[in-house]
Amino acid sequence: MHTRRNTILTIISAALLVGLLYWLHFNRTGNGMLISILQKSAILALVAVSMNLLNGFTGLFSLGQAGFMSIGAYVTAILLIPVSSLEGVYYMSGVHPSIRVFKVFLGSLPPWFQSLYPFFALILGASIAAIIAAIVGVAVLRLKSDYLAIATLGLSEIIRAIFSSPQLDGVTNGSYGLNKIPGFPKMFGGLVPSLVTPFVISAICIMLIVMLIRSSYGRAFLAIREDEIAAEAMGISLFKHKSVSFIISSFFSALAGGLLAMYMRSIEAKTFSIALTYDILLIVVIGGIGSVTGSVLASFLVTASKEWWLRFFDQPLDLFGWQVPLFKTGFRMVIFSILLMVVVLIYRRGLMGTNEFSWDRILGRFKRRKNAKGGA
Amino acid sequence: MDEIVLKTEHLTMQFGGVVAVDDLNIEIPKGHITALIGPNGAGKTTAFNVITGGYVPTNGRVIFQGEIIGENHPRAKMKKIYGGKDRSHFTRQVVNTPDKITRLGMARTFQNIRLFKDLTVFENVLIAKHCRINAGLLRATFRLNRAEERSMRDKSRELLRTVGLEEHLDEKASSLPYGKQRRLEIARALATEPSLLLLDEPAAGMNPKETEELASFIQSIKESFSLTVFLIEHHMNLVMDISDKIYVLDYGETIAVGTAKEVQNNPAVIQAYLGVEEA
Amino acid sequence: MSITTFLQHCLTGISLGGAYGLIAIGYTLVYGILRLINFAHGDIFMMAGYFMIFALASFPWPIAIVITLVITTVMGVVIERLAYKPLRSSPRMSIMISAIGVSYLLQNLATYLFTAIPRGYPEIPLLKRIFRIGELSASLVTLMTPVLTIILVALLILLVNKTKTGMAMRAASKDFETAKLMGININRVITVTFAIGSLLAGIGSILYFTDRMSVTPFSGTLPGLKCFVAAVFGGIGNIPGAVIGGFFIGIVETLLVALGYSTFSDAFTFLLLIVMLLVKPTGLFGEKTVEKV
Numbered sequence: 036m037h038t039r040r041n042t043i044l045t046i047i048s049a050a051l052l053v054g055l056l057y058w059l060h061f062n063r064t065g066n067g068m069l070i071s072i073l074q075k076s077a078i079l080a081l082v083a084v085s086m087n088l089l090n091g092f093t094g095l096f097s098l099g100q101a102g103f104m105s106i107g108a109y110v111t112a113i114l115l116i117p118v119s120s121l122e123g124v125y126y127m128s129g130v131h132p133s134i135r136v137f138k139v140f141l142g143s144l145p146p147w148f149q150s151l152y153p154f155f156a157l158i159l160g161a162s163i164a165a166i167i168a169a170i171v172g173v174a175v176l177r178l179k180s181d182y183l184a185i186a187t188l189g190l191s192e193i194i195r196a197i198f199s200s201p202q203l204d205g206v207t208n209g210s211y212g213l214n215k216i217p218g219f220p221k222m223f224g225g226l227v228p229s230l231v232t233p234f235v236i237s238a239i240c241i242m243l244i245v246m247l248i249r250s251s252y253g254r255a256f257l258a259i260r261e262d263e264i265a266a267e268a269m270g271i272s273l274f275k276h277k278s279v280s281f282i283i284s285s286f287f288s289a290l291a292g293g294l295l296a297m298y299m300r301s302i303e304a305k306t307f308s309i310a311l312t313y314d315i316l317l318i319v320v321i322g323g324i325g326s327v328t329g330s331v332l333a334s335f336l337v338t339a340s341k342e343w344w345l346r347f348f349d350q351p352l353d354l355f356g357w358q359v360p361l362f363k364t365g366f367r368m369v370i371f372s373i374l375l376m377v378v379v380l381i382y383r384r385g386l387m388g389t390n391e392f393s394w395d396r397i398l399g400r401f402k403r404r405k406n407a408k409g410g411a
Numbered sequence: 412m413d414e415i416v417l418k419t420e421h422l423t424m425q426f427g428g429v430v431a432v433d434d435l436n437i438e439i440p441k442g443h444i445t446a447l448i449g450p451n452g453a454g455k456t457t458a459f460n461v462i463t464g465g466y467v468p469t470n471g472r473v474i475f476q477g478e479i480i481g482e483n484h485p486r487a488k489m490k491k492i493y494g495g496k497d498r499s500h501f502t503r504q505v506v507n508t509p510d511k512i513t514r515l516g517m518a519r520t521f522q523n524i525r526l527f528k529d530l531t532v533f534e535n536v537l538i539a540k541h542c543r544i545n546a547g548l549l550r551a552t553f554r555l556n557r558a559e560e561r562s563m564r565d566k567s568r569e570l571l572r573t574v575g576l577e578e579h580l581d582e583k584a585s586s587l588p589y590g591k592q593r594r595l596e597i598a599r600a601l602a603t604e605p606s607l608l609l610l611d612e613p614a615a616g617m618n619p620k621e622t623e624e625l626a627s628f629i630q631s632i633k634e635s636f637s638l639t640v641f642l643i644e645h646h647m648n649l650v651m652d653i654s655d656k657i658y659v660l661d662y663g664e665t666i667a668v669g670t671a672k673e674v675q676n677n678p679a680v681i682q683a684y685l686g687v688e689e690a
Numbered sequence: 691m692s693i694t695t696f697l698q699h700c701l702t703g704i705s706l707g708g709a710y711g712l713i714a715i716g717y718t719l720v721y722g723i724l725r726l727i728n729f730a731h732g733d734i735f736m737m738a739g740y741f742m743i744f745a746l747a748s749f750p751w752p753i754a755i756v757i758t759l760v761i762t763t764v765m766g767v768v769i770e771r772l773a774y775k776p777l778r779s780s781p782r783m784s785i786m787i788s789a790i791g792v793s794y795l796l797q798n799l800a801t802y803l804f805t806a807i808p809r810g811y812p813e814i815p816l817l818k819r820i821f822r823i824g825e826l827s828a829s830l831v832t833l834m835t836p837v838l839t840i841i842l843v844a845l846l847i848l849l850v851n852k853t854k855t856g857m858a859m860r861a862a863s864k865d866f867e868t869a870k871l872m873g874i875n876i877n878r879v880i881t882v883t884f885a886i887g888s889l890l891a892g893i894g895s896i897l898y899f900t901d902r903m904s905v906t907p908f909s910g911t912l913p914g915l916k917c918f919v920a921a922v923f924g925g926i927g928n929i930p931g932a933v934i935g936g937f938f939i940g941i942v943e944t945l946l947v948a949l950g951y952s953t954f955s956d957a958f959t960f961l962l963l964i965v966m967l968l969v970k971p972t973g974l975f976g977e978k979t980v981e982k983v
Contacts, residue, residue, distance in 0.1 A: 096783050174968050180782055181727050182967055185918060189960025192915075196957035210953075243552070250551040251541045251560065258538045261527035268463065268521075270513035270542025270603050279548060309911060313794055320787055365802030372795035379788045380776055389529070 041394040053231075060228045070230060072342055073335075074219075077237040078294045080334035083318040084241050084327050085287035090316075091325035091389070092248055093280040094260030095176070096184045098312050100288050102191030103164045105198060105307035107289030108296040110160030112213045113206065115153060115297070118142060120215040124208060131205030153220040157236075157293040164289030168282045176277045191312060199304035212303025219297050233294050240287050245327055247283065256280055260325075321378050321385050329387030336386075341371060413440035416607050416639045417462070417517075422471035423495035424454070424461050431457040433663040434496040435471070439607070444633060444640040446650045448674075449660035450683065455643045456522055458660070459611055463519050464509040470495050472505075475517060476606070480507050514542050518605035520596045522612045522643075528585040532576055532595055535584050536567040539602035567602060573635065574598045574628075590621045594628070601636060608632075610642040614649050626652050651675070659683070694825045699948045700941060701828050705901065707940025708835035711933035712842065712894035713917040714924070716766075716887030722863035722927035723883055725782060729789040730769060732914015733796035734888055738762040738895035739811065739905035740804055746812040759892045766888025767881055775877070793911075800907035808904040817900050835897045836937075842890065843933050850929065855882055863927055912956060916943075919963040925976025934974065 059070055082100055089095045118138050121130045141152070148155070175186045198207045207213070219232040227235050247253050255276050258266035267273050296302050322333030348367040352359040378385055390396070415438050422435040432454040439445045447455050461468045464481065469489055473481040482505040485493040513519075527535050540563045546556035554560070571577050574594055579587060584595060593613060600608060613629070614622045626649050633640055644650045650657060651671040659667040659674055661683040667674050674680055713735055720728045741761050745754035773792045777785040817831040850856035858879045861869040870876050898913065899905055920939050924931025939959055946955040966973065 090783070096786065174964065178967055178971070181725070181786055182922075182971070184786065185727060185915075185922070186964050186967055188915070189919070189963045192960050193957040196953050200951075200953040246554070247548075247552045250554070251537075251544050251546070251563065252548055252551055254534065254538045255541045257530060257534075258527055258541075261529060262525050264465075264509075265521070265525040265527065266538075267509045268513060268519055268525075269539040269599065270510045270518075271538075272508070272510045274508075309915075310908075313790055316787065316790060317794070320791075324783075363802070364805070365798065368798035369795070369802045372791070372798045376773065376788070376791050376795060379784070379791045380773065383780070383784065 037395060037398075044394050056231045056234060057228075060230045063230070068343065072339055074230075074233045074298055075342075076335040076338040077234045078291050078298060079315065079318060079338060080331045081237040081240050081291040081294070082288050082315050083322065083330040083334050084244055085284045085291070086315055087319050087322075087324065087327065087330045088244055088248065088256075088287075089280055089284045090319060091323075092253065092260060093256040093277065094263075095277060095280065096180050097187040097281070097284070098184050098309075098316070099187030099191045099285075100315050101307040101309065101311040102187075102194035103168065103285040103288040104292030104295065104311070105191075105194055105302075105304065106164040106167065107157070107160035107292030108302050108307070109198060109207055109213070110163055110289075111153075111156045111293030112216045112296045112302055114138070114141070114156035114159065115217050116213065116215055117217070124213055124215050125205070127208070127211055128204040134206060150224075153217070153297075157290055160293045161286045161290040164292075165282045165286040168285035169278065172278045172281045176274065176281060188309060188312070191307075191309065195304050195307055198307075207304070210304065212301060212305075213296075214301030216296050216300050216302070218300060219294075233298065236294060237291070240290060241327065241331065244283070244287060248327070252276070252279065317375055321375065323385035323387035323389060325389035326385070326387035326391055328392035329385055329390075332392070333386055341367070345370060413443070415439065416441045416476060417641065418474040419458075419462065420472040420474070421495075421497035421500055422458070422461060422473065423469050423497065424457050424466060425469040425489065425492075425494060428492060428494065430494045430663050432461065432660075433494075435660075435665060437658055437665075439639060439641050440656075441639050442633075442637070443655040444629070444642065444653050446654040446657045447641070447643045447660060448645075448647075448650055448657060452662075453660040454663040455660055456611060459519065459609055459643060463517060463609065464507050464512040467504075467506050469493065470497060470501065472501060475512070475515060478515070479505050480512055480515065481505055510542065513603050513605070516604070516606040517609065518600035518603045518607075519609040520593075520600050520611055520613060522615060524592050524596055526584040526592060526596055526599070528583070530584060531581050532571065532584055532587065533567060533580045535595060535599050536570055536602045537563060539599045540567055542603050570598055570602055574601075574632070590617060590624075593617070593625070597628075597632070601632065605638065607639045607641060610640065610644075612643050612645055614644060614646040617646075619648075622646055622649050625649065629653060695948070698826055698828075699944050701826060701832060703941035703944030704937060705828075705832040705835040705940070706898070706944055707937035708839035709894045709898040709936075710913070710917050710920050710940045711839050711936025712890045712897070713913065714920040714932035714936045715843070715846065715929055716891050717918045718921040718924070718926055718929060718932040719859075719883045719887050721921065723859065723866070723880060724774070724778075724785070726774065726785050726789060727918060728887075729786070729914070730773075730792035730796060731887065731891060732910035732912075732917070733793045733800075734762060734766055734769070734910070735891040735895045735898075735914060736905065736907065736910030737765060737796060737800065738892040739899045739909060740800060740809070741892075742896055742899070743809055743812060743905065746814075751814045751816075755896060758896065759889055762892035762895070763885050763889045766884045766891070770880060770884040775880075797907045797911075804907065806907055808906045811899040811903050811905055814900065829901075831897060831900045838893070838897070839933060839936075842893065843929060846886065846890075847929055849886075855879070859883060916956070916959045919959050922963060922973055923966055925973030928973065928975045931973055931975040 059066055063070065082104060086100050089097045113134060116124055118135065121135060171190060175183060175190070178186055197203065199210045201209050203209065219229040221227060221229050222232050222235055248256070255266070255271045258269065258271055259273060259276055263273060318333045318337050319330055321337060322329030345367040348362060348370055349364050350362060352362040417439040419435050419437050422432060423430065424432040435458055447458065449455055457466070460466045461481070462473055468481060468483045470484050470493070472479060482501055482503050484501040485498060527538065544551065544559065546559055550556050568577070568580070571580060574597065576591060576595060576598060579591065584592065587595060597610070597613065614625050617625060629640060630653055632638065654671055657669065657671060657674045658665055659680050666679045666683055667677040669677070713731065716731050717728060720726055738758055741758040742754060745757045749757060769792055773788050774785055777788055817829065819830045820827055821830065821833060850859060858869070858874045859882065861872065861874055862876060862879045866876070916939055917936065920935030921932045923938065924933070924935035942958060943955045946952070946958055
């Protein structure tokens, strides 16, 4: 067994990652692009993993992620916008008095609370989403695969319509959206600089999801994915376990939504359209449905290639005076969609299939390659 | 007189205009092997599904270890088109989902094997242990139930050893040969710690030698887990060898009850079932 | 709201509903046979809008319409061949993801080719001619849409019930595997189904966009989903049901907008879907199926 070696390798790579993040913290100028992409990837990784918990591990095809993210994002944003900025943000219709009162009350709580306030906002948003998921789950989780997909998609659109409705102008600022949202907070009294915060939160949450998946309850989810009827015959309550999976997935999606609000500094209902859910689904598919590490890897690869590596496709390309055709705005996304279809149709297992990342596998591959070379 | 583990009273299941099971009255004594036989389409599997909670009966009652686990009477549209024999006895509706019934101590296997195909042999059994878990979601997630988790794993391994599958622990369930998949399915059912085991055609697709092994296997687990067994079967040899009591179903109706010998000599049975084979 | 304005809105709603009904048929036919929510159907409808813009730029309108419909039909069939056929024996989740992928591809392709800026939809003067009935006024396209929808549906029902192809389609939707064993050329049936669905989406697209005047790469998403809801509402697999669902959603949506609840008009559709799935999952006219253990 190589357990010791693997632990050492894991610790080394984690240390390298942390080192990179702190290095970026001290060298922020000039690395804005990289920082922004990494932060976005970390947030999307959390959503992708929580979607995978439902789609990949419990076999429930849900397309409601964007809706739950928007709940987290709006709650976090409303709570975090400084009271002094309220007038400016709600310049059209004014803020609802109860929100102001609530915020002023929270502002009067003792200092220890104030230092935890951003996290309180994130968790409150996530909890509200979880409660809504619990209520809605009673109704929609009875539905079979594709009906569940379209019902959760519809739910997400309903939530979006509510947030952008003029009747809620005083709360969500309707179609104008919210801005002046403070960025990421520091953690542990400054030990974790604000730049690193999204990574820490995302990592903790993903770890929690992994621990759940590996527990007895996680195994029950797998059983439901494999065969609902057999799982039920083995004494696994479908309703209870599906609800738990749905609620937890919604909780973490909403938490990531809150992080997204901090990342973007301004949000509007349009941000959380069906397209966002599709983007996350694509990450899950490319990473491998049923693989946590796959989702994490894919969210970094997909975000980096979409926002960075494939950028050049969108620029006109001049090769020795010859204007290469096709290269113009939007080409990058076409290439990206074609890559996705290739994964869907040909490499159906995605990056990882249902496997998880393991050192043995990576090193094993190297060895095999060496041996193959030696033999030839 | 033996204690009765499972009892059905006037159990009837009707789909639209078709009465699949009509007025089924069975009694399964503790520690015995009871069989339900009958030609194809006689309603055997439907009876199983009603007993285990897969279907809500149209009429009748299911009593398990003295507790009513299912009861119904023709309602709404069914009132008009009801075609079963009995229609007067029941007034209540008691519905339990299959998982609840399993937790009460009744486990089953399926006619067309339903293993968790992509999971390992060990995981298949370990998952079945989940229904006996004490730890809640949080405790289990944060591994505060280490002792329990360890005992679940130990018991699963022990169980697989008992049924002779220990060398396949980490293999995918779908990679096992057919006979062993059947055995694994039974092991998985045993993992839920049942007092009554329902086997739906356990010998389907087996050759005579495998069937013989299966017969002794069923008897051995019956002894070592002090089980009551209720099985559906097509293989006459298996049924005649191991059953203490046999119910014969045809077109949803019970046409004979008795020991293997009694049933074999019953003219109605010969006509309906054995007669076909002899012809 | 006065009676006249109410009737005026109803007229608009019926017209919108007709276009929805035509698109909904595509969903209902495909779902009936493949059990697939064809997420790309709304985008086929969007692409048809662009085809019409370009066809009309160089051809007189009757020829442009024919060209648009032919290209749309071919596109629908090609998509099935390339993106769905290879996955026919895979789990339903994979083929649904493939449909979402195609939808994503078509939207990105449209953004690349035609930019995200809304393109004006050309007017066909004949269709836009205004008619007055008492105090109500309506363009020809508004009046024509429901009539055309009903005629097309009648023809389709005739095709499904009276021709051999129609019989094969019904057999395939009842039991895919058995139909295959009975010697029905399942690939041909599926091709015909996608062709009919896309053709009707093309017609629906012309009727819909003539009234709405502009097309963007994302114009297909919401109408597409609404039409799927219409199909579920009417009972999936049921052709008249899909059209009735389309009319219902079109009318209610128009009235909600007229009453000032425009942000809720989309939410209404999905609320209708969720309520319908809970109360009567088989839809208004759907058949009940018993699931076997």
